[in-house]
Amino acid sequence: MPETALQGPVPAHPAATLILLRDGPDGLELLVMERHAGLRFAPGATVFPGGRMEAMDHDPHWRRFWPDGDPPADMAHRVAALRECAEECGVLLCRDPLAPAALDGLRGALAAGEGFAAALERAGAVPALERMAPLARWVTPEMLPRRFDTLFYLAPAPEGQQPVCDGGEAVGTLWASPRRLLAEAGAGQRRLVYATRMTLLRLAGCADVAAAMSLVRPGLEFPPPIVPRLVETPSGPVFRIPEGCGFSPLETPAEHVRLG
Structure with missing residues (x-):
């Protein structure tokens, strides 16, 4: 009989996500967006702005744009995360405040399909890539047909900018505390994919932006990948993540995990 070739997991697409932080009346708040219900991946989910890297x-x-010395090895990931946030939520992490007209012009240029670099130059904006800090690297489990290898970045939000969703991938934006988002998901009012939920759990204990930024390990450009594994246990199947990854719980019942 002919041999059947063994197929391994599909490659994970490199991606990046930006978690913008601000101090609100009740403590730490994060910028999240609601994905369009018609999308193939994570339809209707509440996520952080982000997406696949581009050439x-x-x-x-x-x-x-790197202010001092050689840029870090994750420079392209930083650009991707910043670009996706500008495209989806209309918020640009930049060094100097942008005039409302310049910000509107940037949003319009991106919506019209203009390249990110050209849109920045037109707006006179300098991206603040150095203010971003990698928190974690989540990789989609190997059994799925669509996989992503995503760096999650933290950064203080730029002042004076209000999010404006693109109406395509993002149909709504919101500033909210991690605890509120988790509570609304628990009440069935929001849909959270696994990596988003785990990130919210980690940030829920942070009182303010400074506390959240302190979670980042200095000098670590590429955190170790976190690849959830489906494991059978006496109490049923769970998704397990490595010890020492900084996130908890390490095991989550499979029926409570949404991967896409």
């Missing part, structure tokens, strides 16, 4: 994210052009 232009690797352009050496971006090196000139």
Whole structure:
């Protein structure tokens, strides 16, 4: 009989996510968006802005925006996370405040399909790539047909900018505390994918932006990948993550996990 080739897991697409932080009346707040219900991946889910990396994210052009010394190895991921946030939520992490007209012009240029670098130049905006800090690297479990290898970044939100969703991937935006988002998901009012829920759990104990930023390990450009594994236990199947990854719980019943 002919041999059947063994197929391994599909490759995970490189991706990046930006978690913007601010101090609200009741403590730490995060910018999240609601994904369009018609999307293939995570339809209707509440997520942080982000997405797949693009070829232009690797352009050496971006090196000139690093303020001091050689840029980090994750430079392209930083560009991708910042670009996706600007495209989906209309918020640009930049070094200097943007005039409302310049910000509106940037949003319009991106909506019209103009390249990110050209739109920034037109707006006179300098991206604050150095203010981003990698919190974690989540990789979609190996059994799924669509997989992502995503760096999650934290950054203080730019002042004076209000999110404006693109109406395509994002149909709504919201500033909210991690505890509120988790409570609303528990009440069935929000849909959270696993990595988002775990990130909210980790940030729920942070009182303010400073506390959240202190979770980042200095000098770590690529955190160790966290790949949830489906494991059979006496009490039923669970998704398990590695010890020492900084997130908890380490085991979550499979019926409570949404992966896409």
